[in-house]
Amino acid sequence: MSRDCVVLKGKLVFVMGGGKFGTRALRYLKAKGAKVLVADVNSNCTASSEVDVQAAELGVSDSLADGQAAFLVGDAVDLLLGLMETKVPDLVVTAIPSNAVAKVVEGWLAKRGYKLEPYLKGVPKVLENIPKSLVSVVDEYSGVIVVSYMASHMRCRENCMPPKDVCASTGRPKLASMDRLLEFGVYNHVDASGILMSRQLTGGLGAIDGKELHSLLKRLENLNKPYTLAIGTACDCHGILKLAKVTK
Numbered sequence: 395m396s397r398d399c400v401v402l403k404g405k406l407v408f409v410m411g412g413g414k415f416g417t418r419a420l421r422y423l424k425a426k427g428a429k430v431l432v433a434d435v436n437s438n439c440t441a442s443s444e445v446d447v448q449a450a451e452l453g454v455s456d457s458l459a460d461g462q463a464a465f466l467v468g469d470a471v472d473l474l475l476g477l478m479e480t481k482v483p484d485l486v487v488t489a490i491p492s493n494a495v496a497k498v499v500e501g502w503l504a505k506r507g508y509k510l511e512p513y514l515k516g517v518p519k520v521l522e523n524i525p526k527s528l529v530s531v532v533d534e535y536s537g538v539i540v541v542s543y544m545a546s547h548m549r550c551r552e553n554c555m556p557p558k559d560v561c562a563s564t565g566r567p568k569l570a571s572m573d574r575l576l577e578f579g580v581y582n583h584v585d586a587s588g589i590l591m592s593r594q595l596t597g598g599l600g601a602i603d604g605k606e607l608h609s610l611l612k613r614l615e616n617l618n619k620p621y622t623l624a625i626g627t628a629c630d631c632h633g634i635l636k637l638a639k640v641t642k
Contacts, residue, residue: 402595405485407430407484416432419487420445448465455477493625539637579635587624594629
């Protein structure tokens with residue numbers, strides 16, 4: 395799926411979060427003819443006033459026409475987990491703070507009797523494989539690593555649609571897309587990994603493939619426990635990674 399050929403008309407898209415970025419995603423997706431579910435714990439968030447339906451159940455997705463959107467009040471992670479038990483959205487927009495994919499994985503496995511705890515010993519090992527200048531944040535106690543081609547004292551351009559090989563703001567060359575760089579970083583340091591690519595739909599707006607996310611969840615639930623895991627999301631320029639141990 396590339397930003398040049400994504401067809402959104404008729405696609406079911408789940409937007410996690412109804413704030414600034416979630417609302418921008420909602421507007422764009424509706425204009426492109428997608429069927430949109432937006433979830434937020436705040437019933438008065440910005441997106442709530444820009445939908446066609448205020449819904450009480452996930453089943454509303456079956457009645458949406460192309461270009462229509464429904465709003466659901468509740469935790470976006472929990473609602474997405476509920477949806478994916480019976481229906482896999484075509485795309486997922488992660489417009490909530492922190493590592494949304496890691497939260498979804500943790501919730502999915504928790505429902506099946508497993509738990510995640512930070513894999514502290516893995517953090518320094520993974521950092522050895524990533525250039526220090528690309529590391530923005532390290533939280534060893536949470537097992538979290540954040541990487542970026544943008545310098546920490548600078549901000550990306552608004553609605554940036556960056557080229558593949560260089561940073562649009564600084565001209566800094568890119569070694570590889572961040573998902574590939576993180577996969578290299580965790581290689582041989584964890585038992586399993588799942589780093590999903592957030593592909594740009596338009597400037598400043600990305601989405602992950604719902605089928606890829608569901609496939610990852612099914613693969614992880616079927617692995618023999620315990621095991622160590624690297625889970626995260628990345629685009630061409632930025633990425634977030636969580637290292638964890640999965641136990642019964």
